[in-house]
Amino acid sequence: MSHSHAHGDTHLHDHSHPSHQGRLRWALLLTALFFVAEVVGGIMSNSLALLADAGHMFTDVGALALSLFVAWFSRQPAAPEKTYGYLRWEILAALLNGAVLLLVSGLIVWEAFARLQSPEPLSSGLMFVVAVGGLIVNAVSAWTLHPVHSHSLNARGAYLHVVGDLLGSVGTVIAAIIVRWTGWLAADPIASIVVTLIVVRSAWRLVRESVDVLLESTPAHISLGRVRDGLQAIVGIESVHDLHVWTVTSGMVAMSAHAVVREPTENQKVLEAAVAAMQRLGISHVTLQVERDSICEAPCP
Numbered sequence: 001m002s003h004s005h006a007h008g009d010t011h012l013h014d015h016s017h018p019s020h021q022g023r024l025r026w027a028l029l030l031t032a033l034f035f036v037a038e039v040v041g042g043i044m045s046n047s048l049a050l051l052a053d054a055g056h057m058f059t060d061v062g063a064l065a066l067s068l069f070v071a072w073f074s075r076q077p078a079a080p081e082k083t084y085g086y087l088r089w090e091i092l093a094a095l096l097n098g099a100v101l102l103l104v105s106g107l108i109v110w111e112a113f114a115r116l117q118s119p120e121p122l123s124s125g126l127m128f129v130v131a132v133g134g135l136i137v138n139a140v141s142a143w144t145l146h147p148v149h150s151h152s153l154n155a156r157g158a159y160l161h162v163v164g165d166l167l168g169s170v171g172t173v174i175a176a177i178i179v180r181w182t183g184w185l186a187a188d189p190i191a192s193i194v195v196t197l198i199v200v201r202s203a204w205r206l207v208r209e210s211v212d213v214l215l216e217s218t219p220a221h222i223s224l225g226r227v228r229d230g231l232q233a234i235v236g237i238e239s240v241h242d243l244h245v246w247t248v249t250s251g252m253v254a255m256s257a258h259a260v261v262r263e264p265t266e267n268q269k270v271l272e273a274a275v276a277a278m279q280r281l282g283i284s285h286v287t288l289q290v291e292r293d294s295i296c297e298a299p300c301p
Helices: 018-045 048-073 089-117 124-146 153-182 186-213 224-232 263-282
Strands: 241-250 252-260 285-291
Touching: 018 048, 018 124, 018 153, 048 089, 048 124, 048 153, 089 153, 089 186, 089 252, 124 153, 153 186, 186 241, 224 241, 224 252, 224 263, 252 263
Parallel strands: 252 285
Antiparallel strands: 241 252
16 A cells, blocks of 8 residues: 655745845834824823824734744744744734734723713814824834735734724824814714724734634635545546645645545656645645545544
């Protein structure tokens, strides 16, 4: 009985390119500097929207710092006890970033409802000036990170933090104008609630995708049926079982399967055809166990 294994491109995609790290550093510097200004401005103007934005900005500082660390740490070489290296750290960082966003958002909404019941006076002029400054800083940070935000969940987590702050700054500017011209104090907590709910949607999606990767779920953009059909269409393969497709880290999808091939002389051709077929589906790491008769390590799916 013949057991063969084929591995496709085992190159571990580098999502922590030095230029990406440089963008993260610039965004971190801008965010950290303005966080201090926003806290001071929020306290002096008594604006919940500003303090809410500062709360998001504080999580930004942590998220960007974590993302920068993980971008460096995930580049460390693999070891015998960690054959994939530290690639999964970027998924853990994305999960943590999303969870922190959800926690901070919950606290902000709680405080906003308290403010709605008991509105407090605020300095709309100072609130407006600080909010405009935050808007500019967040816009620059978002522009800096946008080119790399789709490269990994880690980068997307950092980008979502910044975009959340950008939306928060827009809401705060609008609230400051409304309070300034109408005196309607409820505009401040309402703005913080609206912006926070927008952030929650993106944060929840980030958490869900991170958990899916950690649970080794089939990637959403890949159909398991198409993978099975692609393998069974290869000349020489009689049947396929024990098929699994999962994400190792952003941009690196792996699969493993057992394939029944009656003629051992066809093994090499089958393996080469399988690797090519899987790469066309976006699967970069292929492991195929070739068998003359079906061997099931578990009930054959």
